[in-house]
Amino acid sequence: MIVSSRQPPGQYIRRSPHTPLGLSSPKRGPLQRLFQEPPPSPRLPSLIHRHGQKPSAGRRWIPVRLTAWLCGVFVILWFVISRLSLERRPPPISFMSHDGQDYEIVGDDALPDSPTPVAVTDERGRLRWTVSIPSDRDFPLSPQEYTDICQQSEEIAHHVAEKKNGAGKGHGHFGYYHVDKNFMDVQEAEENGLLPGPDGMKKAKPKAKGTGFWDSVVGGEDSLSEDLDVPGSQVCEKSLTYVLETTDAGLGNTLLGLWMAYGLAKEEGRAFFIDDTNWAYGEYNNLFQPLPQPPCLPPPRTQILPCPHHARHLLVSAATTYWAFGHNFHEEYEDPRKMEVWRQHRIFGLIETGQKALFQLADEDEAYFEKRRQELRAKAGADGLIVGVHVRHGDRHPFEFQYQESYIPLDRYMSAAEAHFNNDTNNNIIIVATDDPDVYSAPEMSSAIRAQSRIHLASKSTLPASTSSYIDTAIGWEGGFFHDLFWSLDKHNLNAIGIREGLARAYLLDLKVLGELSDRIVCGVSAIGCRILAVLLGWDKGIRQGAWESVDGDFDWVGILW
DSSP: OOOOTTSOTTOOOOOOTTSOTTOOOOOOOHHHHHHHSOOOOTTSOOSSOOTTOOOOHHHHTHHHHHHHHHHHHHHHHHHHHHHHHHHSOOOOEEEEOTTSOEEEEOOOSSOOSSOEEEEEEOTTSOEEEEEEOOTTSOSSOOHHHHHHHHHHHHHHHHHHHHHHHOTTSSOOOOOTTOOOTTBOOHHHHHHTTSSOOOTTTTTSOOOOTTSSGGGGEETOGGGTTSOTTSTTOSBOSSEEEEEOOOSOOOSHHHHHHHHHHHHHHHHHTOEEEEEOTTOTTOOGGGTBOOOOOOSSBOOOGGGEESSSTTOSEEEEEGGGHHHHHSHHHHHHHSOTTSOGGGGGHHHHHHHHHHHHHHOOBOHHHHHHHHHHHHHHHHHHTTTOOEEEEEEOOTTOOOSSGGGTTSOOOHHHHHHHHHTTSOTTOSOOEEEEEESOGGGTTSGGGTTOEESOOSEEOOOTTTTTTOOSEESOSSOOOTTSOOHHHHHTHHHHOTTHHHHHHHHHHHHHHHHHHHHHHOSEEEEOTTSHHHHHHHHHHOIIIIIISOOEEEOSTTOOOOOOOO
16 A cells, blocks of 8 residues: 555555456445555544543653753853853943042953953953952062052952942941952962963972072972972962061061961961061061971962952051951951950960961070070079060150150169069069160169170260170161161161161060060050060960050050051
8 A cells, every 4th residue: 555645634545456457446335444444544643533542742742842942042042142241341440549549440451561450251241350460570569559459459349349239239348357259369360361370380390599589488498499290389279478578667567467467377277478578677587587388389479469358369568457457357356345455365366376486586596595594594593583674765655645755764664673573582683675775874774684785776875885796886876766767777888788687686686585584574565565575475474464564654455556
């Protein structure tokens, strides 16, 4: 039988072997034809109605196929729209900074030549922001550039949030550990091709110490000879780099900031590095023992950011103190349930962590300290107390109102020191350290002895009679330490770095002897050295037990003043 699907249903030709070709068969009734004719083709409708039976399998799949088709169309449209969005430049963001200057960050293919925050569009077409630092810039940047980056980052974060969420939605008070979801870390931006990676840093052996960028990074020297592909020598996952450069001539603020940054790095699980490129006091390792070695390499310089705080590789310096240790930091680490100095327990602990890890002097000075320890303990005996007195003059004046234009009288220091004596023995001794050479010869100090005589400042009047090591023979330090005199050393002496290094060694030895050998300490809290001495005594001994005493009014211990 041959059935043509082009003929109407029921009309077909059947060839029978008993019928001559060209003759038709006799007519039959419908019922007879129904049972004698072969079954119709599957492509023709059935002669028997199939009421009550399930629809065919082909019909059941129609909704599924339709849904799949619609999903496919939707995916294709989404992909096309996403690609078009990636090709569009992010909208310009205009704002006025805190200093009153107008800025406009424009998303463009060409990155700016200076370090600055930039607007970018991620792979999903969302507006984000990051920080671009050209790879050809020296590290570290200038203090002003780091300040500008933090100021502009703060403003741009607000404006990007407003662009995405609506006017008034970008501003608000955020905590110290707030994570801005609109920020894209530099490493992520480099991996996605939005920022160029640092030249020569990927799959390349870093330059040896003394030949390149890492010359000034303290803490990663031993790893620099290793190949980046060797296990254990990869770039740190998170890090904090403390830059010693500062416009402050004094060493006290730098020590407090350094120690607090180290404690914060340990608190946050970051590797810790130090940069001494532009430090006025010379090289870090000339004054201290080498920094504890982290198990990883320092990060590429283009990825080290001063802001935001949740950046993978953070930089802290005197220029970024407001953002690193400012209001939000104190809100996070002060205890709001307590009052006065007791609120500062956690902050004190961060500084103390850094002090215990880092305050080990260079070999010669550390050896002198151990010798001095034996001399003073032998002099005080088993029952005598050693009371340390720290006097700061120069350009540092007291907090107490009546002495703000002068200095606290020396007899106040001595009276407070003698009040700590053990009255059951005569072996009590007072040791004194000061930046003013004339204090040692003052009548009020006749019963006190120098904390250390290895290195000290000298006035011109005492230079001829001095037999111990003093700092510079041409410049007298009458009245104490003054910032202007410190910065003018380049004009007076070609060996300015050597003189400043000597100043640092004298200051550090004074602090080391007073803080670690004294049973009690008397000082003025307005001096940063006085606050450092409290840390050297420790929280329990210095604060809880009262071994640390300030004679500068009723002011409590405080860490960094931001």
